[in-house]
Amino acid sequence: MINYTDLAIAFFIALIATFLLTYPVKKLAIKIGVVDLPNHRKIHTKVTPRLGGLAIFLGVFLGALYLQPQHEHLPEIILGAVVILITGALDDRYNIRPVIKLGGQLIAASFLLSSGLIIDKITLPIIGMIDLGFVSVLVTVLWVVGITNAINLIDGLDGLATGVTTIALTSMFIMALIDVQIMAAYLCIVLIGANLGFLYHNFYPAKIYMGDTGSNFLGYAIAVVSMLGLFKNIALFSFIIPIIVLAVPIFDTLFAIVRRAYNKENIMMPDNKHIHYQLLASGFTHRKTVLIIYAFSTLFGAMAILFSNATLTTSLIITFIVLALLHIIAELSGLVMGGKKPIIDTLKRVFKIREKGQ
Numbered sequence: 001m002i003n004y005t006d007l008a009i010a011f012f013i014a015l016i017a018t019f020l021l022t023y024p025v026k027k028l029a030i031k032i033g034v035v036d037l038p039n040h041r042k043i044h045t046k047v048t049p050r051l052g053g054l055a056i057f058l059g060v061f062l063g064a065l066y067l068q069p070q071h072e073h074l075p076e077i078i079l080g081a082v083v084i085l086i087t088g089a090l091d092d093r094y095n096i097r098p099v100i101k102l103g104g105q106l107i108a109a110s111f112l113l114s115s116g117l118i119i120d121k122i123t124l125p126i127i128g129m130i131d132l133g134f135v136s137v138l139v140t141v142l143w144v145v146g147i148t149n150a151i152n153l154i155d156g157l158d159g160l161a162t163g164v165t166t167i168a169l170t171s172m173f174i175m176a177l178i179d180v181q182i183m184a185a186y187l188c189i190v191l192i193g194a195n196l197g198f199l200y201h202n203f204y205p206a207k208i209y210m211g212d213t214g215s216n217f218l219g220y221a222i223a224v225v226s227m228l229g230l231f232k233n234i235a236l237f238s239f240i241i242p243i244i245v246l247a248v249p250i251f252d253t254l255f256a257i258v259r260r261a262y263n264k265e266n267i268m269m270p271d272n273k274h275i276h277y278q279l280l281a282s283g284f285t286h287r288k289t290v291l292i293i294y295a296f297s298t299l300f301g302a303m304a305i306l307f308s309n310a311t312l313t314t315s316l317i318i319t320f321i322v323l324a325l326l327h328i329i330a331e332l333s334g335l336v337m338g339g340k341k342p343i344i345d346t347l348k349r350v351f352k353i354r355e356k357g358q
Contacts, residue, residue: 002177021054021059056217057081060191074183087216162202178309179229198214226242303321
């Protein structure tokens with residue numbers, strides 16, 4: 001049985017702890033030189049400390065310490081999180097090579113595999129439950145590494161990754177409560193609290209960035225939560241639910257890979273053509289760009305919640321809506337309609353009309 005009072009207390013512990021701990025973490029980052037320098041690809045124009053993910057991790061840890069969750073996979077989950085945290089911190093400080101970061105992510109995934117936390121089954125309509133067999137190991141590794149990097153790639157504007165992950169985790173939390181997935185609910189609530197505590201410092205104009213320390217940790221945590229909760233859902237299309245929840249970072253990452261491969265560029269090299277950069281290029285302000293992506297994430301989160309307990313007909317309707325939203329995201333990324341953005345242009349005009357009317 002889920003104790004809602006304990007959830008509320010853990011939430012506020014994580015929120016307040018992260019809010020307060022961000023101050024000394026910021027000073028530490030400046031002292032040891034873990035700062036983000038402006039360049040041609042980045043939006044910010046002044047040196048900004050990163051390593052904020054350390055405050056998020058500590059907030060999550062303190063919130064979880066109050067809840068004291070018990071789970072068979074918990075020791076390996078924690079070990080994986082520590083590996084991810086160290087790898088991210090090293091990258092924030094020394095800009096390590098992508099292959100080394102990937103190695104850290106694979107080590108973290110291997111801890112989960114060794115504990116038996118694996119995506120071993122998916123549910124399909126008519127067919128029912130499908131056992132993935134030996135392919136489950138590959139699917140699990142791809143999921144953990146893929147989601148970790150997806151969150152990392154979307155961390156390009158002040159408060160963007162923090163807000164998007166908070167929205168995704170809130171959707172997961174609601175579904176965990178519905179399905180009485182206690183461990184998933186516990187992890188979600190402390191992650192949400194820590195994120196909100198950090199968002200005060202990270203929203204535009206940001207005073208500190210979460211860095212790879214934070215984006216990698218949040219990506220890993222979300223991958224783990226989805227494996228504990230969402231993939232265990234008995235909905236008709238259980239494997240689609242986590243994809244819908246994380247549609248914005250997942251498809252932004254996929255579009256980036258396709259775009260770079262098409263242009264014969266290194267798919268691991270960063271660029272400034274992600275969704276958030278495209279919105280900025282369309283004329284939206286920094287703050288409005290972030291809020292627009294928040295809105296997309298909220299829509300996908302709501303669709304996932306409806307999807308988790310939908311009939312076949314409702315599932316098909318939701319799937320159509322999700323595909324329509326993804327088309328808009330593809331348009332934002334310049335992958336369709338020859339780079340034209342009629343919907344974005346319409347939104348832009350709407351915003352201007354509203355501003356003139358105020």
